[in-house]
Amino acid sequence: MMNFPGVLRLLTWTLTLMLAISPSQAQPRTSEFKLANGLQVVVIPDHRAPVVTHMIWYKVGAADEPKGVSGIAHFLEHLMFKSTEKIPIGEFSKIVARLGGQDNAFTGHDVTSYFQRIAKERLETVMEMEADRMVNLRLTEKEVLTERDVILEERRSRIENNPAAIMDEQMNATLYYSHPYGIPVIGWEHEMAKLSPHDALTFYKHFYAPNNAVLIVAGDVTAEEVRALAEKTYGAVPSNPAVDKSRNRPSDPPQRAARRVEYSDPRAGKASFHRDYVVPSYMTAKPGEAEALDLLMKIAADGATSRLYKRLVVEEKIASSAGGSYQGSSLDYGTINLYAIAANAGDLPKVEASIDKVLGELRDNGVTEAELKRARSSYIADYIYENDDQASLARRYGWGLAVGRTVAQIEGWPDALSKVTVDDIKRAAATYLDVRRSVTGYLTPSAENDAARAPELPAPKSRS
Structure with a gap:
């Protein structure tokens, strides 16, 4: 029989030992260098197994799209798996699979990333392939039209068939006045339906270049090995002086009025409350402010020990x-996101009133030293555990560098977290838990015959 008290003591001892390590001691050993063509490279050695995680990050995402072509960044991500002169149509992922590896990609508002997990001896091959499609992508009209149908179906399955996703999309569109974070990464359907080969290639040629990218290699390698391979593969790709590194985007005016969104759908399930606040990100916050927001939301809304959960559920x-989080990894703005699933459909006003009371207590009274210590310890433990995972490490450095943070800032996060005080958290709560900065949403189920739906618009004509 398992000795549960003994297991608990062991886990407590392990956590205490881990937290006794200073954050700087818990850092992985990294090397950073830049190729002559501007490609930034970070190497994270991990010699426990003969495998590597290879990630190329482009400093471009959905928020960099021209007006009227929403979804082109995500669409191009799909098209990057088509063909080059060296790689036949649809063979990229099949080649990686035949080499015994896995690959994938994703698009965000600020970044686009492509990655492979592969045996060490196959690293050069995937670097050659990734460098090839950085500059030699080939598209036919048939490929583009076929893949356009794929992303439209993806939108239908992920958004149109998911009431919570529809709600989230509508709230984002209301939260931002001018900034493109209000436009979904996947795009608006009526604009996606018009995306053309010209749109894709124009976007590709402008943003995909070594001087607009970050290469992360984590695994059974040395910095010298990666440098030699990077020079041989990516080093042959010319830089693009036309890349606009400033990433000029419209900024929002001051948030002056609380906004509300109500959406009813027969597929919605239980009634739910949602609220999003616009706040600074790690890139735009004052020193220590983003860390204070992170810890504030850990205490307020993360898990069964959070204030929101204990008040509303227990x-x-x-x-x-009930729960929530601070999302601070974006380039321009961050958000605070809160939610609660009502026990009864008619309880949403009570849920909202109770959440407002908890937030008011945080603004007026702040948090306790015990709460701060527990939240900080939990974050640092998660950070240390994450150091054992190649993919998590590669993502940590890649995302941070792609939005403009430095290696020193990324590695200094635990130390910055340790400097946050209860006064810093109270100040952050008083400043940013302001309903005028927010959108509140009610998502409710409706009877099938009561679902109010806008009339269908005729499908736009393709311009491809």
Whole structure:
């Protein structure tokens, strides 16, 4: 029989030992260099197994799209798996699979990333392939039209068939006045339906270049090995002086009025409350402010020990679940996101009132030293555990560097976290938990015959 008290003591001892390590001691050993063509490279050695994680990050995402062609960044991500002169149509992922590896890609508002996990001896091959499609992508009209149908179907399955996703999309569109974070990464359907080969290649030729990219290699390699391979593969790709590194985007005016969104759908399930606040990101916050927001939301809304969960679920029993988080990894703005699933459909006003009361207490009274210590310890433990995972490490450095942070800032996060005080958290709560900075949403189920739907618009004509 398992000795549960003994297991608990062991886990407690392990966590205490880990937290006794200073954050700087817990850092992986990294090397950073830049190729002559501007490609930034970070190497994270991990010699426990003969495998590597290879990630190329482009400093471009959906928020960099021209007006009227929403979804082109994500569409191009799909098209990057088509063909080059060296790689036949649709063979990229098949080649990686035959080499015993896995690959994938994703698009965000600020970044686009392509990655492979592969045996060490196959690293040069995937670097050659990735460098090839950085500059030699070939597209036919048939390929583009076929893949356009794929992304339209993806939107239908991920957004149109998901009431929570529709709600999230509508709230984002309301949260931002001018900034493109209000436009979904996948795009608006009526604009996606008109995307053409010209749109894709124009976007590709402008943004895909070594001087607009970051290469992360984590695994059983040395910096010298990666440098030699990077020079041989990516080093042959010319830089693009036309890349606009300033990433000029419209900024939002001051947030002056609280906004509300209500959406009812027969597929919605239980009624739910949602609220999003616009706040600074790690890139735009004052020193220590983003860390304070991170810790504030850890205490307020993360998990069963959070204030929101205990108040709404445990004490008042008006919600079956409640939580939230601070999303601060974006380039321009961050968000605070809160949600609660109402125990009964008519309880949403009670849920909102209770959440507002918890937030008011945080603004007025702040948090306790015990809460701060527990939240900080939890974050640093997660950070140390993450150091054991190649993909998580590659993502940590790649995302941070792609939005403009430095290796020193990325590695200095635990130290910055350790400097946050209860006064810093109270100040952040008082400043940013301001309902005028927010959108509040009610998502409710409706009877099938009561679902109010806008009339269907005729499909736009393709311009391809």
